[in-house]
Amino acid sequence: MAVLGALPPGVRCRPIREADREGVVDCLCRGFPERDRSYWIQALSRLSQRPPVAEFPQYGLALEKADRIVGVVLTLYTSYPGQQGDEVRCNLSSWSVDAEFRPYGAKLVTTILKRRDVTYTNISPAPATLKANWALGFRPFTTGLFAFLPAFSPGISHSSALRSCRVLEARSDLAEMAMLSDGERYILSEHAALGCLSLICICNGAAFPFVLMPRRIWRGLIPCYQVIYCRSLADLSRCAGAMGRFLLRSGILLCVVDAKESIAGLFGWYRHNRGLKYFKGPRPPSLGDLTFTELVIFGP
Template structure:
C-alpha cells in the first residue's frame, strides 16, 4: 500500500493546522493539535523555506517530519542550521518515510542537527554520516539549598534589563518558544542566564534539562539558588550535560546511557553546535 498515491510536499503555513492535528493523534496526544501547530512555528526570525515536509494520501496527512531553521553567527560568519524534529509516518505508508528525510537533507547550504533521535533513527543517521555529540550527563537531585548573594528573576522585563549582547538576543528570540523556560540569576552583580526545559524519564515529567548556560564560571556560585528554583517548579532532578554547563555539579549520578544528539555538517565541528533554535526549545513533549 502507499506507492505512487502518496504525495510528498513541504509543510507550508496553510498545512500547519492539519499537520498539527496529525501529530496529535499519530505521535504524541499529550500535546493538543493546536499546541503542535503553535510549536511548529518558532518565535525567532528566520528565512525558513518550510516547516519540514509531509506526506498526503487522497488529500489526508499520513506522515510528517518537522524542521526548525535558523541563521547563527559562528566564528564571524553566518551559518544556516536545519534542526530535524518530530518524524512520524502511518504504518501502512512506512515505506515512504525515508522520502521525508531525503527531502530535508536534500536542501543545500545547511548544517543539520538531530537532537532527539530514538530507536532505529540513530543507526540510520549514522549511515547518513551524522556524527554523535558527546552528551555525558549527570542526574542531580534538586534541593532547597541555602544561597547568599544570588538573586533570581523570571520576569521577561527584568531578565531583559540584566542582559546584553548575545544572551539578550537569545532571550528575545526564545521568549515565545513553548518548551523553553528562562531564568536570570544575579551573582554578586553579574548576570547568569539559564534556559531549561521540562523533561520526562520513564514517563515521569519531573526532570529539568539545561539547554543553555551563559557563563560556566558563574554557574557553580549560582547552583544552589538555581536548584531550589527548579525544585519549586516541580523538577525533582536536573539533567546536566557537561557540554552545556561546562561544570559538573557535586553529587548526582552519571548516566550510563544518556540520550544521543547528532549533527551533520561540512563546515562545523561539535563545539559549534548547541541546543538553541531547535525542537528542544519549541516542543514540550
C-alpha cells in the same frame, strides 16, 4: 531499506502548507498514537508563530499521494548570530510515514539535509530510526545525561564572592538584562513565554544567563528542571549553588543536563547512553544548549 531515489508516480515530496494542518495532524496521530491530537495541534500552532528563517520551510516537508498527506517530518529552523555571520540550526522532529509509503520516508529527510551550511539535530530519535540516522550522517553530540543537585554543588571555586552570587528571574524590565547580549535576552524572553524558567545569575559583576525547563523524570515520578540553555557547563557549575538555593523556593532539588561525562563542581551522577542526541553539519550544539528545539516548542 529506505529508498533514496525517485518517488513513484503520484507521490511527491513538498513543503507543508498552512492548508495542510488537518492532514498533517492526522498523519502524526497515526504515527505517534501515544500522543494526544491536541499535542500536534499546539505543535503546529507554535511553529506558525516562529519567525521564518530565510527561504526554509515554516513547518517541514510532507509526502503527498492523491492530495492526502502520507508522510511528515517537522523542521524547527533557528538563526543564531555568530562571529562569522548567522548560523542556522534545524531541529528535525516527528518523522512519521504511513506503512505503505515507509520505503520512501527517507526522501523527506534527505531533501532537507541538502544544505551543508546548516547544522541539523535530532534530539529524540526513535530506536527504530538509529541505523537510518547513522546512514544519513548524524553523529551524537552528547553521550548521556548528568543529573545533579544544584543546592549541594560546591562549584569550581569556594570563594566567598561566588557563594554570594544572586539569582534573578529574567523580565523585560529587569535592569540586569542589559548585561546580556541581544541574542541572550531574546533567548531568555522567548523561552519564558514558552513556559521555561529564565534566570540571570550575577557573580562578581558578571551576568550568566540560564534557561531551565520543568520536567518529570523516572516515569513521571520526580519533578526536576532540564537545562535548556547555559553558555557553558563551566558557567553552570560556577552558578549551581546559587541557582539551587533559588530553586529550593519551588521545592525542586534536581536538575539534568546533557553531558559526555561527570561535570566538575556539580554534585550528581552521570548516566551513560541516556537521552542521546545527534547532529549533522558544520557545528554541533554546545552541551547545555537545547534552545528552540522540539522539547521546548512542542513540549516533552
